[in-house]
Amino acid sequence: MVKETIRVYARVKPLGRRQQAGSYSVDDEEDLLSSLEITVPRDLADGFVNNKRETYKFKFQKIFDQEAKQDVIFDSIAKPVAECVLAGYNGTIFAYGQTGSGKTFTITGGAERYSDRGIIPRTLSYIFDQLQKDSSKVYTTHVSYLEIYNECGYDLLDPRHEASRLEDLPKVTIMEDSDQNIHLKNLSLQQATNEEEALNLLFLGDTNRMIAETPMNQASSRSHCIFTVHVSSKEPGSATIRRSKLHLVDLAGSERVAKTGVGGHLLTEAKYINLSLHYLEQVIIALAEKNRSHIPYRNSMMTSVLRDSLGGNCMTAMIATLSIDKRNIDESISTCRFAQRVALIKNEAVLNEEIDPRLMIVQLKKEIQDLKDELELVTGKQRTSELSQEELLQLDELIEMFLKDSDPDSTLDVGADMRKIKYCFIHMKQLMNHPTTSDKKLLSQNISEEEDTNKESGEELEKLKDLLQQRDNEINILVNMLKKEKKKAQDALFQLNASSACSTVLEQSLSINLEDRQSPSSCFSLKGAKDFSSSVHRLPFLSRQTGGKMSLGCQEAFEVFKRDHADSITIEDNKQLLKQRFAEVKCLGVKLNEVRSKINCLKGEITQRHIQRAALAVSSPSEELNMFDPVEEKLRMQIEEEKKSYKTMFNRFKGLKVEIEHLQLLMEKVKMKMQKDFEVWWSEEAKNLQEKPEMVTSPNTVTVYPQFIKSLQHLSTNSFSEITRVSPNEDPAGKNNSITVSNPTLKTRTPQSSSTSIPLTGDSQADADILAFMKARQRILQRKGLENK
Ligand code: ADP
Ligand code: MG
DSSP: OEEEEOEEEEEEOOOOTTOOBOEEEEEOOTTSOEEEEEEOOHHHHTTTSOTTOOEEEEEESEEEOTTOOHHHHIIIIIHHHHHHHHTTOOEEEEEEOSTTSSHHHHHTBOSSOGGGBOHHHHHHHHHHHHHHHOOSSEEEEEEEEEEEETTEEEETTOTTOOOSSGGGSOEEEEEEOTTOOEEEETOOOEEOOSHHHHHHHHHHHHHHHHHHOOTTTOHHHHOEEEEEEEEEEEOTTOSEEEEEEEEEEEOOOOOEEOOOSSSSOOGGGSEESSHHHHHHHHHHHHHHSTTOOOOOGGGSHHHHHTTTTTTSSSEEEEEEEEOOBGGGHHHHHHHHHHHHHHTTOEEEEOOOEEEOHHHHHHHHHHHHHHHHHHHHHHHSSOOOSSOOHHHHHHHHHHHHHHHHOOOTTOOOOOOSOHHHHHHHHHHHHHHHHSOOHHHHHHHHHHHHHHHHHTSSOHHHHHHHHHHHHHHHHHHHHHHHHHHHHHHHHHHHHHHHHHHHHHHHHHHHHTTOOGGGSOOHHHHSSHHHHHHHHHHHTTOHHHHHHTTTOOOHHHHHHHHHHHHHSTTHHHHHHHHHHHHHHHHHHHHHHHHHHHHHHHHHHHHHHHHHHHHHHHHHHHHOTTSOTTSOOHHHHHHHHHHHHHHHHHHHHHHHHHHHHHHHHHHHHHHHHHHHHHHHHHHHHHHHHHHHHHHOTTOOOOTTTSOOOGGGHHHHHHHHHSOOSSEEEOOTTTOTTSOSOOOEEEOTTOOOOOOTTSOOEEEOOSOHHHHHHHHHHHHHHHHHHHHHHHHHO
16 A cells, blocks of 8 residues: 655646746755745735735645646656556546646647647557566556536547537446445446557547537536546456556636625635536545545535545646736636645555456366365265265165164264265254154154163263254354355355446446447557548538538638638648658668668578588588687677667657657647637628628628638738629629729628629739638528528
């Protein structure tokens, strides 16, 4: 058992370009706790924070200032926890802080650069690397990904759902067994046999998370996401299994609302926006208090799920993420305060070892068989568990003879066979309790005879009574023994049932529905990921509306939108990087092949050399065949050298492969985000058009999604020196861009599907964008016109 307080770290997010830094300082002492000092300016101290104080000092295990990189965060915080998990302990890492302070960046990572990978992908990489190195055990790994929003749990890893809303995902509910263990019903546990499969699952979950989020519910800042890696390990042939879980938790934004109106409020009076964080704080306060017997875990789903991670069987680390610009000083202070309370909590992590009842039964059965064999060898007789009919009759006879025998020294000898001894006792007991008339006679006759002969001898009677008592005791002991054996057998049976029931509950509740899918490896290989991505590429929202097909106009608009989207630069960058990496991999592949053939060549030369020397030995036997051959030695050394360079290149090759896969996933993600943004923008556009069909396109009246502003900015900033009009007769579909000059200040009103005034900017690129956009719009109008007719 390892008793430890929760390790609490702080990470300060780099300031944005327009942000002003709040005043803070980091005091980093080697081997000691680091401290963070925040100074509140007087003007700020007035409203929200207790205005009596100006500086606040907080202690942390370690503080990572603005420039800390993701690999350092992983090495210092996540790696030790991952090591514990591999050793069979439970682990949890959770990020806590206000929205925008870098929780998701820290836990999952940024979407732009490979080096921005967060704790989850790095941990997966580390875990699978370690598992591969350890061949002494058989490991199995599963992952699950749960999102909790408004007290409802959703399974983010259900591949059958193409969710466009959170509510479309399978609902996860909490169940508690009689030992108060928490089980999550409906949360799928997906097996991942290697890093690639696990990363694909993470990507699937993140995509579902992103798609399910709408601007309305702001799910990402209001929900908690728990990515869990389940590791089980077993030594071959052993009945002991170690199971451990690693929760990687991205909590909801911890921002609070202050009570307004009265100045000088204490910070603690401010209330969380998110109720479940309020319950988390209550749990933490309760845990930090001594002598508290009741900890209110059950108040919320999140505290129930994280029950073990807080004050239980777990190695836990918390990362307080701080956005330290001036406006967020108060939130940063409350994050730090929360962290200080968390740092007081002691956890007791124990090794999660259990005996697999099925394996235990197999072992016991084998032991029984061995003993039976041994017995057979000693007695020379075969033993079955039941006595044969013949043996039973023999025993009945022996018992009768024994009872009839008046000789007090007579014995009942059935041999060294427990089955027979037991039978005799049971039979005699039955005779005592329910004697048949003949038996009764037998017994009474015996007794009367004895009474006759020993009437005077009270002592003899006492002796007999003692004997009877003794037998009674013996019978009782044997019956107890029997009962115990029976109970053991029942227990074993129960355990077997329980384990099979448990596994069925697990299978059902965690809905590992294998029939519905192929094996995860085939499903989530890189190829699988691409299949999946092509299916989500279908723009779920639009395709639902248009019955599966995207109109040409919509596609065109999407092309324009894509070009102007802020993320297009990221895509381009990543594309370039991917190209580079592909080229590198290709080059490495060629080199690897070269080295391999070189090694083969060298080997061939050695063989050749052997043959030559053997021939030499035959022709001139005086030559010593085993003599040291410097040429061969040199060849061998060359082979070693080549092997070394092969190994280095191969490792680089492997690393590049992982990086390429990651980059591909990142790009898919950005693309998906762009599509989602487009859908939102497009549907709003369509809605606006429906509401105001008679309005003319004026760039200032179009509802524009932020990403689209760029191209439209030209419109508002450029003077409309040349406003053009497409004549409806000439070009109803907008195919021909013949244009006529008109009054620049004119705001024309035109009927549906007729001419549209198009302001051009003079910038050929922007003009092309506008025309494409207008065309798309016009098509909508036309389609609407047709529908109305
Ligand atoms: P949260 O999940 O707490 O709401 P995010 O992780 O989404 O916050 O971070 C908000 C923004 O800040 C994102 O664009 C993210 O990329 C960026 N960011 C956060 N932390 C860092 C960091 N340490 N370095 C660089 N960018 C960061
Ligand atoms: Mg976030």
